[in-house]
Amino acid sequence: RLQHCRNRRANMRQAPIRLLCAERLMEEVRSAGAVLDVGSGGRRLAPHVCTTDVVPRANVDCVADVCRGLPHPDESFDLVICTSVLEHVADERAALNEILRVTRRGGRIWIDVPFLYHFHVSSAGDTADYRRWTLEGCKAMLPGCKLLDYGHNVGPATALRLMASEVLAQPFHRDRHEGAYYLVRSILGWVLYPLSWLDVLCMRRSVSYRASGGFWLVAQRC
Numbered sequence: 001r002l003q004h005c006r007n008r009r010a011n012m013r014q015a016p017i018r019l020l021c022a023e024r025l026m027e028e029v030r031s032a033g034a035v036l037d038v039g040s041g042g043r044r045l046a047p048h049v050c051t052t053d054v055v056p057r058a059n060v061d062c063v064a065d066v067c068r069g070l071p072h073p074d075e076s077f078d079l080v081i082c083t084s085v086l087e088h089v090a091d092e093r094a095a096l097n098e099i100l101r102v103t104r105r106g107g108r109i110w111i112d113v114p115f116l117y118h119f120h121v122s123s124a125g126d127t128a129d130y131r132r133w134t135l136e137g138c139k140a141m142l143p144g145c146k147l148l149d150y151g152h153n154v155g156p157a158t159a160l161r162l163m164a165s166e167v168l169a170q171p172f173h174r175d176r177h178e179g180a181y182y183l184v185r186s187i188l189g190w191v192l193y194p195l196s197w198l199d200v201l202c203m204r205r206s207v208s209y210r211a212s213g214g215f216w217l218v219a220q221r222c
Contacts, residue, residue: 021112021153021216025081028110028218032079038066038099039085050077067094075104083112083216088121088128096141103221109145112153112216113138118166135209138217145219154213155199162213165189 029035029045037043040051044059052062052070064070066082067089080103082095089095103109113133121129139147154162169185202208209215 021151024149024151024216025083025110028079028108029081032108034077035079035081036070036072036077036102038070038080038082038095039088045081049081066098067091070098070102072102074101075107076102078104078107079110080107081110083110084114086111086113087131090128090130092131100142100145100221105221107221108148109142109219109221110216111138111141111219112214113141114154114214115212116156116159116163117154117213118163133215135212135215138215141217142219145221148218148220150215150217152199152203152208152212152214153216155196156202156208156211156213157198158196159211159213161189161192161195164192164195 026045029049033048035046035049037045037049037051040049040053040060042053042057042059044051050062051060052064052066053060054063054065056063062071066085080099082099086092086095099109099111115132115134115138117132119129121127133141135150139150165185165188168188169181172184173181202211
């Protein structure tokens with residue numbers, strides 16, 4: 001019973017559409033043989049997943065820049081995952097070409113990218129956040145591949161909550177003292193959290209893609 005309560009509290013921290021996306025990703029991971037997670041950020045989705053990131057950290061098997069080349073032979077993996085990475089790389093096309101190179105023919109590629117999402121970086125001095133994608137732009141990412149499935153990564157209402165928290169916190173920003181800004185943004189994220197549950201209603205509408213926070217897709221390399 002205690003574990004059930006803990007799980008419920010953990011689920012409440014995420015919008016419904018994010019949970020749906022995570023479950024869909026894990027379906028792909030469980031059904032694949034050799035899996036590569038590009039830009040894993042220290043996570044390990046499953047024991048059989050090979051992880052790579054641009055900086056060394058816990059749970060990173062290989063340190064590499066996807067734009068400059070991955071240290072894996074051609075067609076090495078049945079599934080290659082790249083989540084919340086392509087907006088941060090200097091050369092999007094070079095990264096995608098490298099992902100395609102290490103995916104076997106008939107293998108799958110999972111990508112997720114932001115659309116209406118605030119500027120986000122890993123540290124205060126970082127500026128590497130370069131681009132956003134509409135749904136059509138996302139679907140056109142991998143020409144020559146067969147698009148199998150796609151959906152929302154961050155729902156429209158959650159996107160509104162995140163953007164509202166960012167905008168309303170900005171008046172508290174000071175270049176030399178950023179603490180108040182980050183504190184207010186964090187508090188607003190929680191105060192406005194009920195907005196995220198409107199995703200359940202938004203996702204029933206065919207126009208939901210017009211204001212989504214981001215998208216995911218699964219494609220098969222031909």
